[in-house]
Amino acid sequence: MFEIEIRGLVKRLGGRTILNGIELTIEQGETLAVLGPSGSGKSTLLRCLNALTAFDAGQIRVGDIVLRPGKVPRDVAIQVRRQLGMVFQDFALFPHLRAIDNVALGPRLVLGLTKEQARQRGVQLLKRVGLQHRAEAFPAQLSGGEKQRVAIARALAMEPKGLLCDEITSALDPELKWEVLSVLADLKKDGLTMVVVTHEVGFARRVADRVCILSDGQILEVGLPQQVLENPKTARVQQFLARVMT
Amino acid sequence: MDIEERKMRLRWGCVAIAVNMAMLVSLAGCGHTHAQTDNQQPSPSEKVSLPPLRWGADAEGGAPYIFYDPERPDQLIGFEVDLIRALERELGRRIEHQQYDFKKLVDGLERGDIDLAMNGLEITPDRQKRVRFSRPYYVFKLQLVTREGETAINSLRDCVEQRARVGTLENTAASRLLEELGVPTFLYDSQVTPFEDLAVGRLDAVLMDVPIVLYHGRNKPGLRLVEPLVSGRGYYAIAFRKDDEELARQFDAALERLLASGELRRIYEKWGLWNTSQEEIYPPNQFGLELARQEISTQPLAGWSFGSYFPLLLRAAWLTVELTVLSMAVAVVIGLILAVCRLYGPYPLQLLALCYVEFFRGIPVLLLLYFLYFGLPAIGQVFGWDVALRWSPFVTAVIGLGLNYAAYEAEIYRAAISSIPRAQWEAAASLGLTPMQTFRRIILPQALRIILPPSTTDFVALFKDTSLAGTITVVELSKQYQILSTSGADYRALVEIGIATALLYLLMAVPLGYLSRRLEERWHAGHLVEGRH
Numbered sequence: 001m002f003e004i005e006i007r008g009l010v011k012r013l014g015g016r017t018i019l020n021g022i023e024l025t026i027e028q029g030e031t032l033a034v035l036g037p038s039g040s041g042k043s044t045l046l047r048c049l050n051a052l053t054a055f056d057a058g059q060i061r062v063g064d065i066v067l068r069p070g071k072v073p074r075d076v077a078i079q080v081r082r083q084l085g086m087v088f089q090d091f092a093l094f095p096h097l098r099a100i101d102n103v104a105l106g107p108r109l110v111l112g113l114t115k116e117q118a119r120q121r122g123v124q125l126l127k128r129v130g131l132q133h134r135a136e137a138f139p140a141q142l143s144g145g146e147k148q149r150v151a152i153a154r155a156l157a158m159e160p161k162g163l164l165c166d167e168i169t170s171a172l173d174p175e176l177k178w179e180v181l182s183v184l185a186d187l188k189k190d191g192l193t194m195v196v197v198t199h200e201v202g203f204a205r206r207v208a209d210r211v212c213i214l215s216d217g218q219i220l221e222v223g224l225p226q227q228v229l230e231n232p233k234t235a236r237v238q239q240f241l242a243r244v245m246t
Numbered sequence: 247m248d249i250e251e252r253k254m255r256l257r258w259g260c261v262a263i264a265v266n267m268a269m270l271v272s273l274a275g276c277g278h279t280h281a282q283t284d285n286q287q288p289s290p291s292e293k294v295s296l297p298p299l300r301w302g303a304d305a306e307g308g309a310p311y312i313f314y315d316p317e318r319p320d321q322l323i324g325f326e327v328d329l330i331r332a333l334e335r336e337l338g339r340r341i342e343h344q345q346y347d348f349k350k351l352v353d354g355l356e357r358g359d360i361d362l363a364m365n366g367l368e369i370t371p372d373r374q375k376r377v378r379f380s381r382p383y384y385v386f387k388l389q390l391v392t393r394e395g396e397t398a399i400n401s402l403r404d405c406v407e408q409r410a411r412v413g414t415l416e417n418t419a420a421s422r423l424l425e426e427l428g429v430p431t432f433l434y435d436s437q438v439t440p441f442e443d444l445a446v447g448r449l450d451a452v453l454m455d456v457p458i459v460l461y462h463g464r465n466k467p468g469l470r471l472v473e474p475l476v477s478g479r480g481y482y483a484i485a486f487r488k489d490d491e492e493l494a495r496q497f498d499a500a501l502e503r504l505l506a507s508g509e510l511r512r513i514y515e516k517w518g519l520w521n522t523s524q525e526e527i528y529p530p531n532q533f534g535l536e537l538a539r540q541e542i543s544t545q546p547l548a549g550w551s552f553g554s555y556f557p558l559l560l561r562a563a564w565l566t567v568e569l570t571v572l573s574m575a576v577a578v579v580i581g582l583i584l585a586v587c588r589l590y591g592p593y594p595l596q597l598l599a600l601c602y603v604e605f606f607r608g609i610p611v612l613l614l615l616y617f618l619y620f621g622l623p624a625i626g627q628v629f630g631w632d633v634a635l636r637w638s639p640f641v642t643a644v645i646g647l648g649l650n651y652a653a654y655e656a657e658i659y660r661a662a663i664s665s666i667p668r669a670q671w672e673a674a675a676s677l678g679l680t681p682m683q684t685f686r687r688i689i690l691p692q693a694l695r696i697i698l699p700p701s702t703t704d705f706v707a708l709f710k711d712t713s714l715a716g717t718i719t720v721v722e723l724s725k726q727y728q729i730l731s732t733s734g735a736d737y738r739a740l741v742e743i744g745i746a747t748a749l750l751y752l753l754m755a756v757p758l759g760y761l762s763r764r765l766e767e768r769w770h771a772g773h774l775v776e777g778r779h
């Protein structure tokens with residue numbers, strides 16, 4: 001049973017407590033939307049989950065891999081990253097590689113696939129995000145929405161059990177957001193576990209199984225979308241939602 | 247007559263690439279006429295009131311001709327100094343020494359900087375076109391010197407057959423002879439260094455005028471003077487301006503008197519330079535000079551045609567390219583290691599790399615080359631590593647230029663690598679790539695596009711800096727030009743050679759510069775590969 005379990009997670013940076021005792025369990029196949037004001041620690045939470053940064057207290061379990069405070073050993077980090085793919089706000093595609101090579105690079109170098117196998121997987125995944133016709137393009141030749149879909153395909157190429165998405169539509173023009181979000185909705189149908197940091201309340205309401213509101217490194221509220229989004233319990237959540245939903 | 251003997255006869259007098267003509271600069275000088283007042287012929291009664299004559303000679307490393315007394319460094323000594331003193335007495339006129347670069351002596355005469363040149367200057371047909379030579383005052387032969395253990399080299403022919411590395415002075419009878427014979431030749435400015443390089447094994451033999459050998463090679467432990475002397479002979483004579491005929495005649499007569507009185511012989515004996523060859527200049531007439539003409543002029547001016555010098559320039563150009571490419575390879579490898587140390591190394595390593603960069607950017611390449619070539623073997627000797635540290639001139643140049651340029655490359659690489667956004671590292675890490683894989687596959691290829699344009703510019707700069715290798719006897723293009731241009735070419739040939747050399751440089755440098763700009767345009771302005779659709 002694959003699940004992500006976060007217990008008493010504390011992360012400090014430069015004397016400030018960025019994450020302060022996060023308790024959260026994400027079940028297999030679940031899509032969790034994480035909302036919260038800028039600077040509340042959403043990215044940091046995802047980076048902790050993917051072992052891109054060390055934390056100070058608590059424990060994270062991803063499937064049967066356990067992360068503990070302090071520097072994460074290289075092999076543990078690599079294991080956890082193979083379980084959880086990550087997509088970034090600013091795409092972070094490799095500009096010197098064609099779309100297909102962006103996707104095929106991980107399978108070839110990390111999973112040890114042959115060039116041909118890796119390429120085949122790349123083609124498959126580009127098809128899945130609707131970009132098979134752009135396989136030979138370089139990132140600089142793609143639109144923002146296309147870039148982000150390539151980035152999703154790149155993460156999926158490692159065959160992760162879960163996907164971490166950090167504001168992946170924030171850098172996109174409004175009319176391009178849907179093409180990326182609909183890819184996420186498809187992935188959910190395929191049973192992928194997802195943690196989606198987003199400001200798209202509409203997406204959270206329609207696609208997410210649960211919504212989590214983060215503020216100042218603490219979880220203010222977590223629950224079903226209707227419950228959290230329509231009837232928030234605290235005034236702070238109400239204020240925040242009022243601001244994002246305008 | 248064996249082959250060697252015949253060749254000698256033919257060549258050494260006649261190889262007509264004679265010493266010392268001006269670089270292009272002296273074109274300016276050739277139009278000058280000398281101030282007439284300086285050159286008015288004095289009548290004997292006026293002797294006393296005449297201004298002193300200016301004697302041009304190069305005292306730098308000039309033993310035993312003219313040099314500074316090692317015990318009293320303000321005193322000039324040498325057999326030519328003694329000869330000048332004797333001539334002063336004969337002529338009743340003061341002669342003052344004027345320090346003048348050996349290679350520029352003939353120019354100096356023409357420019358009027360000096361009145362006579364006497365500096366082991368040998369009679370050659372090319373020089374005879376420009377100056378009036380006195381009767382000869384010394385007959386010299388060439389002698390080979392090798393190391394004591396080196397039994398295989400007993401003649402010039404052995405050098406040819408074994409392709410021995412032979413050192414000699416630039417623009418001398420010996421250098422022209424070696425070149426004619428096709429022996430791998432190493433050309434020096436100094437009379438001392440070749441013997442040192444021979445002693446430490448950088449050379450297999452040294453070929454030089456007997457006086458130099460007698461002075462510098464005789465008492466060096468570990469060296470062996472090869473007997474018999476190389477056959478063929480040359481003549482030292484005093485050079486005057488062609489229009490100073492009267493002055494030249496006075497010197498001719500004075501030399502005759504010194505010969506007849508035995509004074510000349512006493513001077514040579516004092517310096518250990520007397521030998522039977524000197525008998526030849528004895529007959530007190532023009533015999534010596536005639537003989538010189540016969541020996542030397544068999545083949546006047548062996549064609550300063552395009553076809554004769556261009557292959558030399560081409561070969562030197564190729565060597566320049568090799569030097570540049572290899573030095574750059576060294577610079578790239580070391581530069582990359584330095585950049586990585588500065589970016590990712592532990593603190594002490596970072597500091598060390600920083601020191602390297604600051605040090606090598608701060609010292610002139612020329613100094614570095616000198617240090618590596620002359621200083622390092624000396625230091626190595628103390629620790630018994632002299633063999634390992636005694637690199638050939640070419641290798642020294644590659645290492646020296648490489649070490650220097652590595653400092654510049656390192657800074658370019660460091661800046662480029664650190665300009666790649668952190669997000670690229672994280673994206674690669676999130677895919678499970680190791681830092682090493684990330685660096686090689688993601689960071690470096692992107693940095694390369696930033697690195698290439700400035701690096702190409704450095705490459706062109708390095709290409710031009712290879713001319714410094716000439717100072718440690720590597721005959722690259724500039725050195726070849728220098729040698730050719732001071733080898734007695736007439737002005738037409740000089741201009742031709744200058745233009746040919748410049749064109750060769752441009753032919754190599756301009757495409758590189760163009761490439762550099764193209765890369766810049768394509769990768770910078772166009773943000774990576776925007777151009778392809």
Ligand SMILES: Nc1ncnc2c1ncn2[C@@H]1O[C@H](COP(=O)(O)OP(=O)(O)O)[C@@H](O)[C@H]1O
Pocket residue numbers: 013014018036037038039040041042043044045
């Ligand atoms: N390297 C860092 N050093 C110090 N503070 C940081 C660093 N990175 C992020 N922070 C701080 O941590 C807090 C949370 O950041 P982040 O997780 O990026 O927030 P969010 O993604 O929710 O906007 C912010 O207040 C930010 O200023």
Ligand SMILES: [Mg+2]
Pocket residue numbers: 042043044166167
């Ligand atoms: Mg963020």
